[in-house]
Amino acid sequence: MSTTHTRSLVGGAASSSEVDGLPGPGRCLVMGILNVTPDSFSDGGLYADSRRAVDRGLELAAQGADLVDVGGESTRPGARPVALEEELARTVPVVRELARAGVSTSIDTMHAPVARAAVEAGARMVNDVSGGLADPAMARAVAATGVPYVATHWRAPSRVMDRHADYEDVVAEVAAELTRRICQLLDQGVDPARLVFDPGLGFAKRPEHDWTLLAGLGVLRQLGFPLLVGASRKRFIGAALAEGGAGEVPPGGRDAATAAVSALAALNGAFCVRVHDVRAGLDAVCMASAYLTHLDGHH
Numbered sequence: 001m002s003t004t005h006t007r008s009l010v011g012g013a014a015s016s017s018e019v020d021g022l023p024g025p026g027r028c029l030v031m032g033i034l035n036v037t038p039d040s041f042s043d044g045g046l047y048a049d050s051r052r053a054v055d056r057g058l059e060l061a062a063q064g065a066d067l068v069d070v071g072g073e074s075t076r077p078g079a080r081p082v083a084l085e086e087e088l089a090r091t092v093p094v095v096r097e098l099a100r101a102g103v104s105t106s107i108d109t110m111h112a113p114v115a116r117a118a119v120e121a122g123a124r125m126v127n128d129v130s131g132g133l134a135d136p137a138m139a140r141a142v143a144a145t146g147v148p149y150v151a152t153h154w155r156a157p158s159r160v161m162d163r164h165a166d167y168e169d170v171v172a173e174v175a176a177e178l179t180r181r182i183c184q185l186l187d188q189g190v191d192p193a194r195l196v197f198d199p200g201l202g203f204a205k206r207p208e209h210d211w212t213l214l215a216g217l218g219v220l221r222q223l224g225f226p227l228l229v230g231a232s233r234k235r236f237i238g239a240a241l242a243e244g245g246a247g248e249v250p251p252g253g254r255d256a257a258t259a260a261v262s263a264l265a266a267l268n269g270a271f272c273v274r275v276h277d278v279r280a281g282l283d284a285v286c287m288a289s290a291y292l293t294h295l296d297g298h299h
């Protein structure tokens with residue numbers, strides 16, 4: 001292990017820094033994924049979808065999610081955008097109901113009008129996988145709301161992102177591109193104390209890029225912003241399982257491996273992990289936290 005990585009591992013516990021406006025349990029946060037998209041909720045009308053989505057959000061919160069991330073547009077490779085009205089109709093009622101029930105939510109959107117409406121409905125954070133690149137109005141909208149903002153490394157829309165997965169030094173390039181992005185966000189009034197940084201695993205990345213970024217979290221942390229890691233069920237996990245001899249494991253069978261990756265992320269100083277399986281994710285970050293407490297005792 002390199003000196004940099006050793007240092008970041010040792011510094012991990014202290015890095016679970018707090019972000020103004022978010023829960024601060026003193027460990028890596030767990031964000032539960034709630035995708036209100038037709039592929040996740042295939043039958044019934046919009047109302048039935050909303051009801052089921054709210055129930056699922058309540059369940060994620062009961063399992064220990066610090067935040068429930070509500071998204072109405074799929075960002076999978078090759079996915080096509082949905083109409084703004086549709087995205088609003090899918091997400092805002094769900095955010096409102098969850099907020100009423102006392103659940104902390106974030107809104108997973110690339111669109112300023114959705115971010116604004118969701119915050120009005122009670123969302124406590126805006127999670128934008130495009131880091132403000134998909135909608136030039138996003139930075140100002142976020143600055144006006146004053147809620148925390150997750151800026152993710154992004155190069156192109158999901159439909160074409162796989163064509164942009166070329167890197168010579170993925171950690172250095174992601175760090176440089178995100179730093180440029182963050183400077184622009186700050187220029188537009190986004191509060192640096194409410195900014196969270198995300199390397200964007202799977203977004204214009206091949207599996208080897210995702211692994212290199214995960215191993216380089218310590219380097220990314222040196223940029224000085226809390227890090228969110230969204231590894232759950234992604235292709236690079238399936239690829240590693242296949243290489244390890246587990247064969248082709250479909251996304252639904254990757255939760256145990258995701259929990260292992262969440263523990264690695266938390267050990268390396270992640271501020272938050274975004275996961276489908278909240279119970280396993282919470283166990284993983286708690287184990288990392290206990291480990292780090294004892295590791296600190298040896299330095």
Ligand code: PMM
Pocket residue numbers: 033035074075076108127128129150152198200201228229230231232233274
């Ligand atoms: N990944 C997805 C969606 N939203 N948000 C953040 N901040 N980071 C991510 O890595 C991320 C995200 C795509 O995964 P899904 O389709 O399983 O939700």
